[in-house]
Amino acid sequence: xxxLGDNSADMGMHHERLGGRExxxxxxxEEAENFTYPDSYEVDYNKRGTIDAAVLDxxxxxxxxxxxxxxxxxxxxxxxxxxxxxxxxxxxxxxxLYIEGSLGYFGCGLIDGPNIRIKGRVGWSCAENxxxxxxxxxxxxxxxxxAALRGGDLVCKGDVGSRTGIDMKGGTIIVGGKTGxxxxxxxxxxxxxxxxxxGANLGDSMYDGTIxxxxxxxxxxxxxxxxxxxxxxxxxxxxxxxxxDIALPKRWRKVVSGKxxxxxxxxxxxxxxxxx
Amino acid sequence: MCGIAGLIHKGKxxxxxGQMTSMLSALRHRGPDSTxxxxxxAIEAGSEINSYVMRIKLAEQEETLHxxxxxxxxxxxxxxxxxxxxxxxxxxxxxxKVREYAYRYTFSYDGDLRRLANYLEDIEGVEILSIxxxxxxxxxxxxxxxxxxxxxxxGFVGTHAIGHTRMATxxxxxxxxxxxxxxxxxxxxxxxxxxxxxxxxxxRRALERSGHRFTSNCDSELxxxxxxxxxxxxxxxxxxxxxxxxxxDGVFTYLVATHDSLGMAKDTMAAKPMVLYEDENFxxxxxxxxxxxxxxxHEIDTTDPYEGEVRVWHH
Numbered sequence: 001x002x003x004l005g006d007n008s009a010d011m012g013m014h015h016e017r018l019g020g021r022e023x024x025x026x027x028x029x030e031e032a033e034n035f036t037y038p039d040s041y042e043v044d045y046n047k048r049g050t051i052d053a054a055v056l057d058x059x060x061x062x063x064x065x066x067x068x069x070x071x072x073x074x075x076x077x078x079x080x081x082x083x084x085x086x087x088x089x090x091x092x093x094x095x096x097l098y099i100e101g102s103l104g105y106f107g108c109g110l111i112d113g114p115n116i117r118i119k120g121r122v123g124w125s126c127a128e129n130x131x132x133x134x135x136x137x138x139x140x141x142x143x144x145x146x147a148a149l150r151g152g153d154l155v156c157k158g159d160v161g162s163r164t165g166i167d168m169k170g171g172t173i174i175v176g177g178k179t180g181x182x183x184x185x186x187x188x189x190x191x192x193x194x195x196x197x198x199g200a201n202l203g204d205s206m207y208d209g210t211i212x213x214x215x216x217x218x219x220x221x222x223x224x225x226x227x228x229x230x231x232x233x234x235x236x237x238x239x240x241x242x243x244x245d246i247a248l249p250k251r252w253r254k255v256v257s258g259k260x261x262x263x264x265x266x267x268x269x270x271x272x273x274x275x276x
Numbered sequence: 277m278c279g280i281a282g283l284i285h286k287g288k289x290x291x292x293x294g295q296m297t298s299m300l301s302a303l304r305h306r307g308p309d310s311t312x313x314x315x316x317x318a319i320e321a322g323s324e325i326n327s328y329v330m331r332i333k334l335a336e337q338e339e340t341l342h343x344x345x346x347x348x349x350x351x352x353x354x355x356x357x358x359x360x361x362x363x364x365x366x367x368x369x370x371x372x373k374v375r376e377y378a379y380r381y382t383f384s385y386d387g388d389l390r391r392l393a394n395y396l397e398d399i400e401g402v403e404i405l406s407i408x409x410x411x412x413x414x415x416x417x418x419x420x421x422x423x424x425x426x427x428x429x430x431g432f433v434g435t436h437a438i439g440h441t442r443m444a445t446x447x448x449x450x451x452x453x454x455x456x457x458x459x460x461x462x463x464x465x466x467x468x469x470x471x472x473x474x475x476x477x478x479x480r481r482a483l484e485r486s487g488h489r490f491t492s493n494c495d496s497e498l499x500x501x502x503x504x505x506x507x508x509x510x511x512x513x514x515x516x517x518x519x520x521x522x523x524x525d526g527v528f529t530y531l532v533a534t535h536d537s538l539g540m541a542k543d544t545m546a547a548k549p550m551v552l553y554e555d556e557n558f559x560x561x562x563x564x565x566x567x568x569x570x571x572x573x574h575e576i577d578t579t580d581p582y583e584g585e586v587r588v589w590h591h
Contacts, residue, residue, distance in 0.1 A: 083565035101575060104566050105549075121578060123565055124549055142580045143546060161580040162546035181546055181583040199583060 037092045037112070043074035045096055053087070054080035061087055069093050083123065088116060105142070108135050124161070127154045130171065136244060143180065146173045149190060155244050162199060165192045168209065176246045184211050184255070185221065193237060195249050206257045212237060214249025223261040227254045278443050278455075279303030280468040280550075281562040282531040284436035284538040284589050288557070292316075293424070293432025296439045299560070299567040300420035306563060307443030310454035311423045312415030314406070314466035314533055316591075317434040326386050328463070331405040331413050332357065332396070335377040336450050339401075349401065350377060356399050357381075364392050374427055380412070393461040394489075403452060403491060408464035410434070410535050415454040435591045436538050438531045440468040447494065457497040459504035460489065464535040467500035470563055471528030471548045479523065496530070503532050517541045517586045531561060539588040546583035553578045559589045 049068040053061045061078070065088065068076055075096040081087055085104035088097060088111070095114035102120030112131035121139035125147055132152040143161030146154045149168040155176075162180030165173045170190045178196035184203040197215035204221020211224075212233070220226070229252050241248050281299040283292065296313050317329075334353045339346050354371070357379075361369050366383040374380050385392060393404055406413030414427050420441065424430055440455035447453040459465035473479070473495040480490060480498050488501050502523065506516030517532065517539050527547035532539045540561055542550060551565045553576055560568045565578055581587065 083569045085564075085566070102565065102578070104564060120575065121565075123551070139577060140579050142549070142551070159579065162583055180580075181544070 040093045040113075041069045042072060043069055043094055044072050045074035047073045048075040048077065049073040050077045050079060052079045053082065053084065058084050058086040062089060065091065065095075065097070069095060081120075083120075085123070088114075102139070111135075121158070122156075126156075127152075130154060132171075140177070145175075145179075146171070149173060153240075153244075155246075157244070157246060159196070164194075165190070168192070172240065174240060174244060174246065178215065181218075182221065184209070184224070187211070193240065195241070195246060203255045203257070205261060206255075207262050208257055211255040213253045213255065214251070217253060217255070220255065223258045224255050225258040227256040229254045277306050278470045279306030279441040279563040279567070280439070280470045280529070280531055281560075281567050282436070282438040282468070282533065282538055282540070283558070283560045284591060286557050286559075286589070286591060289433050289435055291431065292434045292437045293429035295571050296437045297420050297424040297429055298570045299562055300439045300441050302567040302570040303441045303563060304419045307441040308419050309444040309449045310415060310417050310442045310451070311420045311440065312413070312442070312454045312456050312468075313423070313429065313437060313439040314411060314413045314456040314458075314468070315429075315432055315434050315437045316410045316464070316533060316535065317412060317432070325409065326384050328381075328383055328385055328407055328409060329412055330381040330383070330407045332379050332381060333377060333403045333405055333451055334379065335401050336452065337377060337417050338450060340376050347376075353399055353402055354379065357396055357402065360395050360399070361392075364395060366392070375416075378414075378416070378427075389463060390461040397491070404458070404460070406458040406466065407461065408458075408535065411458070411464045411466060411533075413456060413458050413466055415440075415456065416451055417449060417454070435536075436533055438466060438468045438533045438538070447492075452492060453494060455494075455496055457492070457494065457500045459500035460491055460497075462504035462508060465500060465504045465507070465532070467496055467503065467530055467532045469496035469499055469528055469530040471530070471543065472526045473498060473524050473528060474526035475524065495526075499524070499528075499530050499532070507534070513537050513539055514586060514588045517588065521584050521586065529563075536591045537588055539586065540581060541586045542581050542583060544584045550581050551578050552581055552587075 051064045078099045081099055081101040081103055083102045083104045086106045087103050089109045091114045092112045097114055097116045099118045103122045105123040106125045107122050108116055109128040114133045116135045118137045122137050122141045124142040125144045126141055127135045128147045130152050131150050134153045136155045138157055140158035141156040141160040143163050145160045145164045147166045149171045151171040153172050155174040157176040159177035160175050160179045164179045164183040166185045168190045169188045173192045175194045179194050179198050181199040182201045184192055184206055187206040187209040190209045192211045195214040198213045198217045200218040201221035202217050203211050203224030334350045366385045369383040372380045416423050456466045456468045476495045483501055490497055503516045527543050529542045529548035529550045549563050553560045553568045562568050
């Protein structure tokens with residue numbers, strides 16, 4: 001019987017040695033060009049295709065995106081998405097995708113690599129579990145925006161709902177407007193930039209990562225505390241917002257984990273309750 | 277998980293029956309077990325405040341398929357309703373059979389609406405779905421398309437409406453458990469709700485001690501009665517809804533409609549979805565944007581209401 005390790009190596013996947021909180025380097029930067037999924041397609045950004053989603057269901061739209069990529073199309077325009085759910089999901093490929101309208105729930109989930117521009121708004125759970133690439137939304141977004149995000153840039157130029165970046169593990173979420181309650185809840189890594197106001201319980205139970213807020217904060221969550229903004233971070237914020245053509249707020253507030261809650265000390269559970 | 281939707285036209289009437297059917301059909305995947313609508317027809321200028329329309333159910337749909345001598349029982353119940361309406365002093369009574377077990381009555385009545393409703397519901401198997409000057413509450417098993425065909429809703433003209441598609445989770449698949457809920461016995465107040473109230477029994481007992489009665493064990497009915505009770509005590513709809521945010525525990529998003537208004541409230545955790553479209557003439561709300569899109573051929577801008585938010589729009 002072939003071992004699991006042999007199979008995964010054959011597929012070109014890298015081994016991960018689990019070692020507590022130690023950070024793993026999966027590949028050398030020189031290898032980056034070769035780091036593609038086994039079934040990803042060679043695409044040409046100058047080859048453009050169009051899909052009209054008006055009379056298609058989500059499964060058919062996603063199949064057609066995959067079909068066009070398999071034919072080498074590197075730029076796809078999706079027309080009439082009509083706020084349907086689960087569109088543009090599971091794209092593990094280089095691709096420029098332009099969505100001319102709005103998405104429903106779970107749009108752009110489980111993606112790794114594409115650059116997606118959305119002319120309208122998105123519903124709940126946009127770009128959930130996104131690994132890399134960019135998703136830029138011109139209007140508003142619903143709740144659980146970028147839940148469990150692992151990498152890439154997720155940008156909403158308007159307002160977003162509650163629980164933005166819940167459980168995010170990397171990457172950057174940028175919100176041009178305001179965000180709702182419990183944003184950054186249980187955030188583990190990555191950066192969240194909110195140019196407007198942030199709702200109550202911001203960064204509740206966050207393990208790590210950083211939240212930058214340009215407006216007012218209704219309240220901080222459990223174990224979230226304000227930190228001091230460094231010059232390096234200020235430069236980073238300027239560059240990031242300029243990249244996506246979003247106005248820079250006059251001042252920033254930085255929120256980080258107080259590190260009293262999750263395995264950062266030797267307190268007994270009863271003592272932790274007192275701290276909180 | 278259930279789906280809810282609502283709309284209101286400002287200062288005009290429209291074919292709200294067709295619009296709501298379209299919206300609720302788009303939400304079918306959120307609950308195909310039963311569908312209900314609270315439609316508000318226009319009150320004609322000069323019409324008297326004591327003119328009522330009543331939607332009433334004389335049996336469950338299931339009973340009509342398998343019940344023993346149910347057809348005869350329905351006729352007997354109908355006769356008793358006619359007699360009791362007359363006995364209570366209702367005039368200009370007209371009863372129209374909509375389905376074998378569902379009737380629409382119009383009548384004039386000057387007395388206490390609670391006494392009338394109690395007396396009619398005292399007839400075994402009879403349930404009043406709604407009484408109001410403009411409210412017509414229609415609910416039955418199946419999806420929105422089925423309901424629309426059975427009750428000829430496509431041409432219903434009115435000013436505003438709320439609706440619900442139900443995924444039965446905690447009670448039976450029957451008309452009694454279908455939404456919306458009328459705020460018994462307050463005229464023209466109805467509620468649809470997506471969520472769960474965790475302090476249902478405590479709140480219900482408090483209202484029962486004040487003299488209210490409930491026709492079901494559904495937490496959505498609690499919201500309707502709570503709102504109606506606040507209004508009956510002189511409060512405004514906006515105030516009643518704002519106080520409900522603190523009064524109810526749990527996760528909820530609900531829509532409430534009165535004779536001239538549509539309201540929306542979301543709990544403090546914002547755990548249940550709601551999408552809002554608003555322009556100067558028209559407001560539409562739904563659990564999913566796809567429902568609002570079903571009545572707009574062109575691109576629209578929508579938003580998600582925030583945690584603890586209460587909004588009220590008037591016709």
